[in-house]
Amino acid sequence: MAAICRILADKGMRVAPFKSQNMSLNSTVTPRGEEISRAQALQAQACRVEAEARMNPVLLKPKKDDVSQVIVLGRPYQDMKVGQYFGGFTNGQGPDIVRDAFDHLGRRFDAIVIEGAGSPAEINLDDVDLANMRTAELTDAPCILVVNIEWGGAFAYAYGTLMLLSPEQRSRFKGIIINNMRGQASDLQEGIEELERLTGVPVLGVVPHMEHALPEEDSQGLEDRGTGSVKVGVVRLPHISNFTDIDALEMGGGVSVRFIDRPSEVASVDAIVIPGTKSTVDDLHWLRSRGLDRAIVERRGKVPILGICGGYQMLGAQIHDPHGIEGEAAGSHDGLGLLRAASRFDAYEKRTVQVEGTMVGGGEIRGYEIHMGATESEEEPLFILRTKDGTREEGSVSEDGMVMGTYVHGLFDLPSFRNKFLSLAGKGVEDEGAMDHESAVEAALDKVARTVAQHVDVDAIIRIMEEGA
Amino acid sequence: MLCRHFALKGMRTSPFKAQNLSLNSYVTSTGEEIGISQAYQAWACGAEPHWSMNPVLLKPHRGQGMQIVLKGRPLMDAGPGRPVPREVLMDAVREAYGVAAGRSDMVVLEGSGGAAEINLAERDIANMATAEMADAPVVLVGDIERGGVFAGLYGTFMLLPPERRRRVKAFIINRFRGDASILGPGIERLEELTGVPCAGVLPFAQLRMPAEDSLDMGRDRAPMPGSEDVRHVWMESLDELYRRSRDHLDYPLLERVAAGE
Numbered sequence: 001m002a003a004i005c006r007i008l009a010d011k012g013m014r015v016a017p018f019k020s021q022n023m024s025l026n027s028t029v030t031p032r033g034e035e036i037s038r039a040q041a042l043q044a045q046a047c048r049v050e051a052e053a054r055m056n057p058v059l060l061k062p063k064k065d066d067v068s069q070v071i072v073l074g075r076p077y078q079d080m081k082v083g084q085y086f087g088g089f090t091n092g093q094g095p096d097i098v099r100d101a102f103d104h105l106g107r108r109f110d111a112i113v114i115e116g117a118g119s120p121a122e123i124n125l126d127d128v129d130l131a132n133m134r135t136a137e138l139t140d141a142p143c144i145l146v147v148n149i150e151w152g153g154a155f156a157y158a159y160g161t162l163m164l165l166s167p168e169q170r171s172r173f174k175g176i177i178i179n180n181m182r183g184q185a186s187d188l189q190e191g192i193e194e195l196e197r198l199t200g201v202p203v204l205g206v207v208p209h210m211e212h213a214l215p216e217e218d219s220q221g222l223e224d225r226g227t228g229s230v231k232v233g234v235v236r237l238p239h240i241s242n243f244t245d246i247d248a249l250e251m252g253g254g255v256s257v258r259f260i261d262r263p264s265e266v267a268s269v270d271a272i273v274i275p276g277t278k279s280t281v282d283d284l285h286w287l288r289s290r291g292l293d294r295a296i297v298e299r300r301g302k303v304p305i306l307g308i309c310g311g312y313q314m315l316g317a318q319i320h321d322p323h324g325i326e327g328e329a330a331g332s333h334d335g336l337g338l339l340r341a342a343s344r345f346d347a348y349e350k351r352t353v354q355v356e357g358t359m360v361g362g363g364e365i366r367g368y369e370i371h372m373g374a375t376e377s378e379e380e381p382l383f384i385l386r387t388k389d390g391t392r393e394e395g396s397v398s399e400d401g402m403v404m405g406t407y408v409h410g411l412f413d414l415p416s417f418r419n420k421f422l423s424l425a426g427k428g429v430e431d432e433g434a435m436d437h438e439s440a441v442e443a444a445l446d447k448v449a450r451t452v453a454q455h456v457d458v459d460a461i462i463r464i465m466e467e468g469a
Numbered sequence: 470m471l472c473r474h475f476a477l478k479g480m481r482t483s484p485f486k487a488q489n490l491s492l493n494s495y496v497t498s499t500g501e502e503i504g505i506s507q508a509y510q511a512w513a514c515g516a517e518p519h520w521s522m523n524p525v526l527l528k529p530h531r532g533q534g535m536q537i538v539l540k541g542r543p544l545m546d547a548g549p550g551r552p553v554p555r556e557v558l559m560d561a562v563r564e565a566y567g568v569a570a571g572r573s574d575m576v577v578l579e580g581s582g583g584a585a586e587i588n589l590a591e592r593d594i595a596n597m598a599t600a601e602m603a604d605a606p607v608v609l610v611g612d613i614e615r616g617g618v619f620a621g622l623y624g625t626f627m628l629l630p631p632e633r634r635r636r637v638k639a640f641i642i643n644r645f646r647g648d649a650s651i652l653g654p655g656i657e658r659l660e661e662l663t664g665v666p667c668a669g670v671l672p673f674a675q676l677r678m679p680a681e682d683s684l685d686m687g688r689d690r691a692p693m694p695g696s697e698d699v700r701h702v703w704m705e706s707l708d709e710l711y712r713r714s715r716d717h718l719d720y721p722l723l724e725r726v727a728a729g730e
Contacts, residue, residue: 066647066648082647082648082651083648083651086651118616118617119616119617119618119619119620121617121619121620122616122617122619122655123619123654123655123658123659124619124651124652124653124654124655124656124658125651125655126654127654148615151612151615152581152582152583152586153582153583153584153585153586153621153624153625154583155583155585155586155587155588155624155628156583156584156585156620156621156624156625156628157617157620157621157624158624159624159627159628160617160619160620160621160622160623160624160625160627161617161620161624163623163624163627164619164620164623184549187588187589188588189588190587190588191586191587191588191589192588194587194588195587198628
């Protein structure tokens with residue numbers, strides 16, 4: 001998707017990405033302070049345009065099994081159960097929100113590339129779908145079916161998807177792309193011919209599997225990465241959010257990132273990151289239930305311990321949730337007590353803002369905040385952020401400098417904080433690349449765009465877009 | 470899970486996977502190399518891992534080549550320009566199945582990849598070709614976590630030629646998170662379209678399991694307490710999973726399917 005965006009942008013088109021509904025815990029903040037999925041922000045970057053909430057008008061952030069926080073046009077809207085969302089929202093206000101956002105973009109751009117969610121043939125959700133065929137119908141868009149061959153059964157998925165759609169829906173499909181092929185595309189030739197014969201829809205290309213530096217989209221991407229000697233342990237919280245924060249850590253080499261969930265693992269790493277979470281209190285209980293709390297406290301002063309967002313809240317002495325906004329039960333909870341700080345959830349409000357400033361001690365930082373609740377700290381601040389009216393202190397750092405907490409996501413993207421953190425990891429690793437994460441992403445976007453353009457009939461895609469449904 | 474079910478009913482049960490593509494392997498007591506999943510399945514059957522449970526093991530290495538392990542022993546490195554004759558593999562599969570069937574009352578066969586890889590239909594040994602060789606009924610299992618489970622099941626069923634389609638006696642939907650009642654309309658429609666019953670929806674479960682294949686590397690795993698024997702922990706968690714699965718799977722239906730009814 002990002003590749004197609006970049007290819008079209010490179011052809012001089014003004015392109016915007018669009019995903020009516022995204023379910024993801026990896027979100028980011030637009031320059032206007034709206035929260036959208038990171039995937040759409042990346043796609044906007046691929047289009048070389050500024051990200052805005054209309055590109056992802058509905059964002060679902062799963063909290064507990066059946067409840068999601070629904071973000072509409074970049075602002076928290078309501079927590080809904082699955083049953084309330086499907087049918088209630090998707091057949092109620094949802095379609096208008098989607099159509100208005102799309103129309104607004106449509107007036108300003110030459111082309112809009114829409115991404116579905118899950119599968120277009122979830123036949124159990126036919127009547128309540130918003131993200132897939134419903135969006136295609138609302139926008140009268142032609143469709144291309146992309147199937148991932150890595151999981152096996154790609155032909156069956158493609159055929160089954162098209163055949164389960166109604167004839168009107170099926171007629172929107174003008175092409176099929178097979179993605180993520182390892183090995184030789186020529187092995188697929190017979191299958192492709194058979195698929196084209198059976199469905200009457202042409203296969204526009206087979207995209208090879210690519211290793212690239214683009215951020216992960218969902219929690220299936222929680223893989224250990226890097227092979228360097230400095231081991232950074234990221235606590236694998238059950239509701240882990242914004243784990244893309246750590247993508248930048250292993251860029252310079254010398255670092256390996258491990259997702260850890262056992263006390264013995266906590267004891268063996270050179271640095272600890274407690275990442276963001278969608279459910280701070282639940283995950284704090286989880287931490288305790290596994291003895292990870294004691295294991296982390298045990299390492300105080302020996303290795304750097306960084307809490308980001310929900311992880312920051314956990315590092316403090318207390319978490320007050322008098323109205324049960326964060327967790328199910330109202331009340332106060334003891335944190336890990338590694339920072340003299342307390343967090344409060346007083347209202348159903350979310351702070352979403354892009355920030356920039358300097359580290360205390362020098363060095364530029366840049367990132368964004370997405371959180372409910374606020375933290376008051378008696379510790380020294382970690383960052384001095386620039387605001388419209390001056391500056392603001394953010395985050396906490398313990399007296400010995402080894403325990404740090406902050407609400408700033410993306411803080412490793414620029415080398416200054418990354419280097420500081422890694423130098424505390426004891427082995428004095430210097431980030432060799434000292435490369436800006438942003439330029440690495442740019443390079444990766446160009447690379448995937450080149451690869452896709454080589455293997456997919458781009459002219460056919462443009463023709464399909466021009467001809468419409 | 471099916472292995473455990475039949476073993477607990479007192480049947481001598483053996484797992485069988487004609488061809489496994491994996492870098493995770495196990496060595497049997499007699500020194501043959503098989504996929505680690507078949508070793509665990511053997512333990513679930515209360516049996517010792519045996520070469521006949523996985524006669525063809527493909528171990529990909531760098532580039533596009535792979536080592537072919539045949540009947541537990543390395544045969545050759547295959548790659549572009551160095552194909553393995555299908556008959557050699559199929560002979561090994563036939564022989565191994567004969568051995569496995571001779572040692573047990575029940576053999577539970579597992580496929581590999583999609584059952585309807587139409588680009589490979591002629592060359593397939595792992596899926597329907599094995600089912601035909603063993604004249605086995607087939608249960609199609611769809612993983613719902615990746616989306617499109619109905620499309621995958623329906624497409625697989627429809628892309629099989631009619632004589633192979635007749636072997637499919639039930640569907641199972643695996644790894645579902647949330648309230649299964651939301652799937653109701655989809656299951657009904659699938660049963661209506663195919664005439665094949667759904668034998669259940671299995672909830673997503675955290676198991677201390679060996680990764681079945683390389684895609685599993687990063688998935689959630691449940692904790693491994695203390696320094697206990699992994700195999701022991703795994704068996705306990707399998708039994709727990711099996712116990713819970715009885716609320717979700719129609720075992721009587723699966724038994725009838727296995728009995729060829």
